[in-house]
Amino acid sequence: MDMHKEAEANDKFIVKYRQQYYDLSKFLHKHPGGLNTLKGLKSGDMTSRFLKAPPHSDAAMYLMKEYKIEPEDSQKIKSSHKEAELQEGNGAIRQRPRETEDKNNNQVDESMEHLVDWSKAMLPQIANITDCYDEWVHKPVDRPLRLFGPWYLEMCTKTPWWLVPTFWIPVIIRCAWEDLASSWQDRSQLAVFAAYFLFGVLLWSFLEYTLHRWVFHVKLSSNSGSWLCTFHFMIHGLHHKVPYDPKRLVFPPLPGALLATIIYTPLSLVLWHPRVVLSGALAGYLCYDMIHYYLHYGNPSTRAFVHMKRYHFHHHFSHQTLGYGISSPLWDVVFKTRIHLRKLRYQLRWS
Ligand SMILES: [Zn+2]
Ligand SMILES: [Zn+2]
Ligand SMILES: [Zn+2]
Structure with a gap:
């Protein structure tokens, strides 16, 4: 059981939200709204649950962008050694991004991070x-x-x-x-x-x-x-x-x-x-x-x-x-x- 849990924790935690894909594995324990509230979202579309949850602030939505993965990344994940496991898991098909869908529905990215260079001294x-x-x-x-x-x-x-x-x-x-x-x-x-x-x-x-x-x-x-x-x-x-x-x-x-x-x-x-x-x-x-x-x-x-x-x-x-x-x-x-x-x-x- 513990080993199973550990393997699960090491895995990517990919969710879909409004045509975008996010890898929340780094974020799960940091979620101010609790870890238990994210249960069952793995490899699925969390849009409807997100909309029903207590509202998230603009700052929270901004932070969420940090975990966004690009279609190429999800493609890589798909073809990685975890492929078999992901495809076995429920909702595996849903987490495959369709590029046309992404292009048409990309939300405006109002990120301000282009104003500074994060690789240099801040x-x-x-x-x-x-x-x-x-x-x-x-x-x-x-x-x-x-x-x-x-x-x-x-x-x-x-x-x-x-x-x-x-x-x-x-x-x-x-x-x-x-x-x-x-x-x-x-x-x-x-x-x-x-x-x-x-x-x-x-x-x-x-x-x-x-x-x-x-x-x-x-x-x-x-x-x-x-x-x-x-x-x-x-x-x-x-x-x-x-x-x-x-x-x-x-x-x-x-x-x-x-x-x-x-x-x-x-x-x-x-x-x-x-x-x-x-x-x-x-x-x-x-x-x-x-x-x-x-x-x-x-x-x-x-x-x-x-x-x-x-x-x-x-x-x-x-x-x-x-x-x-x-x-x-x-x-x-x-x-x-x-x-x-x-x-x-x-x-x-x-x-
Ligand atoms: Zn503080
Ligand atoms: Zn939340
Ligand atoms: Zn303060």
């Missing part, structure tokens, strides 16, 4: 597309992104998720250690410690909202300068452009430390127990970044996390000006930017 190219940058950056794609030309710069732009806890957990412990050790014996002092730590966590959640809303999603217009667009792409735009790049998801520790220092230095002059507050805020940040990664790549099964995952993907794909809270919707409620998700009659699963 960051220097942002300056050339400032007049339509805001529109372009909110149209997601699923392809490798190179930010810089030189490899040593490019290397610095990639952060594996585990680097974040490895770097920050010792810092968090170091910041809290002295105060924790001195208040360990005394219950009331321990309560004070806990209160300041929790204040730090709350401070983070406010910062998470404000940074995401007013810095990461800084208002851009067609005459925003090239430096502003480039800055935006670096800090958050790229995450919206390539939401499935696992190494461009968490915040790299060194710029993170710099940002933390900039925010902490003035606050430390006015706060009581600033180090404890800092450790709470950093703990809040760490949870946020790990949750964010999990929402993109995890297979949540609990109600709360399924809801959070759907909520965050609505921010990505349909309501980029709403749903800024990632680890909690608290400040979305306070600032009235909450996304109200439709109730589903079925459970979404990603595994």
Whole structure:
């Protein structure tokens, strides 16, 4: 059974939608609307089911183009070693494209990706597309992104998720250690410690909202300068452009430390127990970044996390000006930017 499943997973997952063919094998686990909802679509025409499903946003339709296969590709697939298997499977005949049909019914391809060269470093190219940058950056794609030309710069732009806890957990412990050790014996002092730590966590959640809303999603217009667009792409735009790049998801520790220092230095002059507050805020940040990664790549099964995952993907794909809270919707409620998700009659699963 398992071997059968594995073989199935390695296979191409080709579907037909409105006279076009798509290979969804790379996308199945990434589908924000669940993996289980795609069951039974393999090698078939998904048009009618797609139209009955909850509506897909323009961004989702744009992303779908990434998986389109050209008639020649499907021809190749047909003649490959998988031929026998495909033809045995149900609906195998339907997945063979008829070229005349494709020519007559091709939808207008409004792709904006011809504006940039994906095989070259992207960051220097942002300056050339400032007049339509805001529109372009909110149209997601699923392809490798190179930010810089030189490899040593490019290397610095990639952060594996585990680097974040490895770097920050010792810092968090170091910041809290002295105060924790001195208040360990005394219950009331321990309560004070806990209160300041929790204040730090709350401070983070406010910062998470404000940074995401007013810095990461800084208002851009067609005459925003090239430096502003480039800055935006670096800090958050790229995450919206390539939401499935696992190494461009968490915040790299060194710029993170710099940002933390900039925010902490003035606050430390006015706060009581600033180090404890800092450790709470950093703990809040760490949870946020790990949750964010999990929402993109995890297979949540609990109600709360399924809801959070759907909520965050609505921010990505349909309501980029709403749903800024990632680890909690608290400040979305306070600032009235909450996304109200439709109730589903079925459970979404990603595994
Ligand atoms: Zn979908
Ligand atoms: Zn965002
Ligand atoms: Zn995200």
